[in-house]
Every structure is written in structure tokens, then in C-alpha cells.
Amino acid sequence: MSRLIHRSKLSSIVSSIAASRKGRFLSTVDKPFDKSIPPDTDKVDEAETVHVPPPPTEKLLVLGGNGFVGSHICKEALGRGLTVSSLSRSGGSSIAEPWANSMIWHQGNIFSMDSWKDVLNGVTSIISCIGGFGSNAEMYKTNGTANINAIRAASEEGVKRFVYISAADFGLANYVLQGYYEGKRAAETELQVRYPYGGVILRPGFIYGTRRVGSMRLPLGVIGSPLEMVLQHAKPLSQVPLVGPLFTPPVNVTAVAKVALRAATDPVFPPGVVDVYGILRYSQQR
Numbered sequence: 001m002s003r004l005i006h007r008s009k010l011s012s013i014v015s016s017i018a019a020s021r022k023g024r025f026l027s028t029v030d031k032p033f034d035k036s037i038p039p040d041t042d043k044v045d046e047a048e049t050v051h052v053p054p055p056p057t058e059k060l061l062v063l064g065g066n067g068f069v070g071s072h073i074c075k076e077a078l079g080r081g082l083t084v085s086s087l088s089r090s091g092g093s094s095i096a097e098p099w100a101n102s103m104i105w106h107q108g109n110i111f112s113m114d115s116w117k118d119v120l121n122g123v124t125s126i127i128s129c130i131g132g133f134g135s136n137a138e139m140y141k142t143n144g145t146a147n148i149n150a151i152r153a154a155s156e157e158g159v160k161r162f163v164y165i166s167a168a169d170f171g172l173a174n175y176v177l178q179g180y181y182e183g184k185r186a187a188e189t190e191l192q193v194r195y196p197y198g199g200v201i202l203r204p205g206f207i208y209g210t211r212r213v214g215s216m217r218l219p220l221g222v223i224g225s226p227l228e229m230v231l232q233h234a235k236p237l238s239q240v241p242l243v244g245p246l247f248t249p250p251v252n253v254t255a256v257a258k259v260a261l262r263a264a265t266d267p268v269f270p271p272g273v274v275d276v277y278g279i280l281r282y283s284q285q286r
């Protein structure tokens with residue numbers, strides 16, 4: 001009797017494996033005993049190799065991957081072996097550096113879903129660097145609405161993690177750049193609602209590094225680096241009402257890129273807001 005049950009299970013598993021070869025999933029659920037196989041035979045069908053698909057690999061999409069912060073993120077991510085794509089209105093043709101050849105550059109406008117809906121196929125995480133200045137209405141649109149659109153599309157497509165490069169509070173400057181900050185905060189709220197577990201918001205102050213402007217390279221570190229050294233130890237000053245935010249330390253673009261990348265790919269990276277001091281701390285970890 002025990003032999004009979006064993007044979008029945010064996011035949012069921014073998015037929016399941018055969019089914020998986022025809023594109024169906026491997027199943028170990030018992031099927032009725034197959035009377036066509038004599039119960040006293042130990043002969044088993046020839047062993048077949050089951051082709052299990054490899055585990056899904058990280059596929060990162062950087063929104064604004066051709067910009068100042070975005071390009072540093074792309075370069076860093078490629079260096080870690082990720083498959084990296086970028087979406088922006090101008091594509092990636094402006095970057096003449098070797099790493100840019102390993103990128104998948106998409107040209108599209110975040111406000112026209114038709115121009116980029118296919119870009120989300122297979123993407124596991126997104127880092128959005130879309131933002132900018134202009135009139136209050138333009139700033140709200142670029143920093144807020146554009147990112148809200150992206151966050152909604154990503155969550156509907158099942159993208160697991162979403163990192164948004166927001167900005168630190170600048171006290172008095174918030175009144176001058178109202179559309180910028182209101183847009184940033186609106187996008188942050190959307191991210192926290194749609195991605196309570198996989199959403200990370202980075203809030204850097206001034207970001208320094210080498211910024212390309214056309215064919216020129218601006219070494220912003222000349223100002224940013226010494227300021228960072230001094231101000232990272234002056235956290236209490238940054239908490240003084242209204243003027244305090246002026247003492248927010250600048251951060252290196254490489255530090256922002258590293259932390260954004262870790263937040264996008266490490267499933268246990270805590271969701272929520274990471275302020276400047278958090279960015280500095282995480283970037284110093286290995």
C-alpha cells in the first residue's frame with residue numbers, strides 16, 4: 001500500500017514537471033492516481049531538467065538621469081552592476097562620458113503618459129530627480145505635479161521602491177520660493193500615501209559637486225566642501241527659527257547619489273524622510 005501511494009505521488013510530480021516545461025507553473029498538488037501506470041513498476045520516466053527562471057534582477061529607473069544629481073546616481077548604479085535607465089525630455093545625448101554608453105536613455109515628458117508608459121516595464125525601483133525653478137506655478141508643476149504623476153504611475157505598475165530627491169526647508173526662502181516648497185511637500189505626501197513601506201524622501205540642502213552647464217564644468221565643491229565641514233557640526237544653529245535653515249550643511253552630490261541608491265535597492269532601508277544629517281550619516285556607512 002505504501003509503495004502504491006509513493007508511485008502515485010511520483011507520477012503526479014513527474015507530470016507536474018512536464019507541465020511546467022509547457023509553460024505552466026510547477027505544482028506539487030496531488031492528482032488522481034494514473035491507472036495507466038502499473039503499480040508494481042519502479043520505472044520512472046526519463047529525468048527532465050526543469051528550467052527555473054533566474055531571480056529578478058534590480059532594474060533602476062532614474063527620472064532626470066541626465067541632470068546634475070541624476071547623472072551621478074546613474075554612474076554610481078552602473079558601477080554596482082544594476083541595469084539603469086533614465087527618462088527626461090531631452091534623453092541622454094548631452095552626456096559624453098563612457099558610462100553613458102551603458103545606460104538605457106528614454107526621451108519623454110512626465111506630463112505626457114503616452115511618451116513614457118512603456119518605460120516602467122520590469123522596473124523594480126525608481127529615483128526621481130525631477131525638479132526645478134521658475135514662476136511659482138511652474139515650480140509647483142515641476143516639483144509637485146510631475147512627481148505626483150510619476151509616483152501614481154509607478155505604484156499602479158507595481159514598482160516596489162520609490163525614492164524622491166526633495167529639498168530641505170530653507171526658512172525665510174520658503175516664502176520666496178513658495179511654489180518650489182509647496183510642490184516638494186505635495187509630492188512627499190503622495191509618496192508617503194502610495195509607498196508607506198518602500199518610499200524614501202531625501203531632503204538635502206545645497207548639493208555641491210561638478211555640475212555640467214553646456215560644455216562647461218562648474219566645480220561647486222569650492223564653496224560647498226568647506227561649508228559642509230563647518231556646518232555639519234553646527235546642527236543646533238540650524239534649529240534657530242527662520243534663519244536657522246541657512247546653517248544647513250551642503251552635501252556632496254556623490255553622498256546624495258549613494259544614499260539614494262541604497263534607499264532604492266535595500267529592502268530594509270527605513271521608509272520616510274532622511275534629512276541632511278541623515279544623508280551625511282548614511283553616506284559614511286559602508
Ligand SMILES: NC(=O)c1ccc[n+]([C@@H]2O[C@H](COP(=O)([O-])OP(=O)(O)OC[C@H]3O[C@@H](n4cnc5c(N)ncnc54)[C@H](OP(=O)(O)O)[C@@H]3O)[C@@H](O)[C@H]2O)c1
Pocket residue numbers: 063064065066067068069070087088089090091108109110111128129130131132142146165166167168204205206207208
Ligand atoms: N542641486 C541642488 O543643489 C539641489 C538641492 C536640493 C534639492 N535638489 C533637488 O534635487 C533634484 C535634482 O536636482 P538637479 O540639480 O539635479 O536638477 P537638474 O540638473 O535640473 O535635473 C532635473 C532633471 O529633471 C528632468 N526633467 C525636468 N522636467 C521634466 C519632465 N517634465 N519630464 C521628464 N524629465 C524632466 C531634466 O531633464 P530634461 O530637462 O532633459 O527634461 C533633468 O534631467 C531636484 O528635484 C532638485 O529640486 C537639488
